[in-house]
Amino acid sequence: MELNLSRCWRVGESGAAEPVCRRLAVLRFRENLQDVLPSLPAQDDYFLLKWLRARSFDVPKSEAMLRKHLEFRKYMDADNIASWEAPEVIRRYMSGGMCGYDREGSPVWYDVIGPLDARGLLLSVSKQDLLKNKFRDCELLRRECEEQSRKLGRKIEMVLMVFDCEGLGLKHLWKPAVDTYGELLAMFEENYPESLKRLFIVKAPKIFPVAYNLVKHFLSEDTRRKVVVLGSNWKEVLQKYIDPEQIPVQYGGTLTDPDGDPKCSSKINYGGDVPQHYYVRDQLAQQYEHSVVVNRGSSHQVEYEILFPGCVLRWQFRTEGADVGFGVYLKTKAGERQRAGAMTEVYPNQRYNSHLVPEDGSLTCSTPGIYVLRFDNTYSYLHAKRVSYSVEVLLPDAEAAAAHGHSEESLDHSP
Numbered sequence: 001m002e003l004n005l006s007r008c009w010r011v012g013e014s015g016a017a018e019p020v021c022r023r024l025a026v027l028r029f030r031e032n033l034q035d036v037l038p039s040l041p042a043q044d045d046y047f048l049l050k051w052l053r054a055r056s057f058d059v060p061k062s063e064a065m066l067r068k069h070l071e072f073r074k075y076m077d078a079d080n081i082a083s084w085e086a087p088e089v090i091r092r093y094m095s096g097g098m099c100g101y102d103r104e105g106s107p108v109w110y111d112v113i114g115p116l117d118a119r120g121l122l123l124s125v126s127k128q129d130l131l132k133n134k135f136r137d138c139e140l141l142r143r144e145c146e147e148q149s150r151k152l153g154r155k156i157e158m159v160l161m162v163f164d165c166e167g168l169g170l171k172h173l174w175k176p177a178v179d180t181y182g183e184l185l186a187m188f189e190e191n192y193p194e195s196l197k198r199l200f201i202v203k204a205p206k207i208f209p210v211a212y213n214l215v216k217h218f219l220s221e222d223t224r225r226k227v228v229v230l231g232s233n234w235k236e237v238l239q240k241y242i243d244p245e246q247i248p249v250q251y252g253g254t255l256t257d258p259d260g261d262p263k264c265s266s267k268i269n270y271g272g273d274v275p276q277h278y279y280v281r282d283q284l285a286q287q288y289e290h291s292v293v294v295n296r297g298s299s300h301q302v303e304y305e306i307l308f309p310g311c312v313l314r315w316q317f318r319t320e321g322a323d324v325g326f327g328v329y330l331k332t333k334a335g336e337r338q339r340a341g342a343m344t345e346v347y348p349n350q351r352y353n354s355h356l357v358p359e360d361g362s363l364t365c366s367t368p369g370i371y372v373l374r375f376d377n378t379y380s381y382l383h384a385k386r387v388s389y390s391v392e393v394l395l396p397d398a399e400a401a402a403a404h405g406h407s408e409e410s411l412d413h414s415p
Contacts (some may be wrong), residue, residue: 010387022049025057032063032138035068037246041078041142046155046230054193054220069191076135080127082143086133089124089278093117094133095271098141099264100246100255102160106153108157108242110138110268112250114167118275123281127180134184138192158197162251166203168211170362173314173382173394176284178214185218193220198241199227202234202251207364209396210312229400286316286358288388294324294377295384301337302373306365306402312397313371317389322324325351325376326359330369340374349376354387362394 026045029052030037037043043197055061077084089349095112102108121130141159148156201208208229216224230237235252247253249262294300304313313328327349331338340349352359365371377385
């Protein structure tokens with residue numbers, strides 16, 4: 001009779017049967033992987049259990065996941081990734097870095113979101129380079145865990161992460177940037193299961209719930225349970241998990257670089273605006289959901305109902321042949337078309353050379369109501385304009401919004 005390992009595991013979580021079920025699962029998993037065991041990054045039970053847990057001890061699914069990971073490692077030339085040199089613009093302007101260890105010896109990784117110029121990076125390098133750079137970071141952290149295990153004489157398998165969200169703003173919600181970040185998160189989830197110990201969000205601004213809602217579907221339930229938004233006492237909470245001597249002064253500890261730099265910039269890159277001389281393209285290929293011809297002397301209005309404050313309107317558009325005016329308005333009367341002068345202007349109307357460079361933007365809606373995106377061609381007496389555009393309403397994540405401002409709050413309340 002086939003043994004139901006996932007059921008056995010659930011029963012075993014609180015009973016003596018657990019070690020037996022775990023051993024049976026690992027033995028079966030290891031047997032199925034005999035042909036690839038020598039090429040695995042590690043071959044011990046700890047490593048195999050990561051993949052089993054990630055697929056709820058469904059051995060065939062765990063095997064498929066791990067074999068896919070091995071193909072990815074070949075594709076990324078994992079054996080030589082540590083010596084791979086990223087393009088200069090990534091080395092100088094991709095923020096983040098490993099710095100220190102938590103109280104249990106796990107490496108600590110800092111991501112610094114605010115200064116990150118995602119648009120500049122995407123205009124300067126290929127998405128493949130960004131993916132390879134993140135893969136290298138993950139591999140370095142995995143090897144650091146192995147080194148810590150040897151030093152401390154106990155198994156270190158996970159990384160503690162601190163996301164500094166100060167400065168997170170509308171520019172970070174640029175759709176190509178969010179899509180790319182989602183791909184990086186998916187790569188981490190698919191190739192490094194059970195590797196995140198805890199993820200602390202510090203200095204989260206009001207827009208954080210919207211940003212989190214855009215990327216949370218890339219995260220597994222297990223990962224979402226480990227995301228914790230810290231409030232104003234975030235420095236105290238970090239010191240609960242990390243000795244102050246292992247925390248940069250920048251984040252409330254006592255650690256500095258040898259030259260006294262409180263940011264520990266030799267270990268953590270703080271990013272910054274990418275100079276345009278690094279750009280290799282002036283725009284990214286875009287696909288648009290709608291296309292309309294705005295006749296000469298007229299305008300085209302698109303309405304979106306915003307039900308509660310904190311939502312974000314995000315748009316992208318381009319025109320063919322000539323410029324077009326664009327602005328966003330809030331209706332003062334529902335149920336009827338209003339002229340621009342009768343509405344409240346919330347995003348100033350101006351002309352854009354969107355036939356040369358596609359335009360994109362966003363607006364945080366502080367007031368519920370009917371918002372009108374208006375493409376203006378009233379100034380043109382000779383030419384109609386074809387406008388291709390996409391518009392989205394970005395909703396805040398309810399749990400993130402509730403957690404924002406609390407002293408410490410997990411973003412997943414599932415049992």
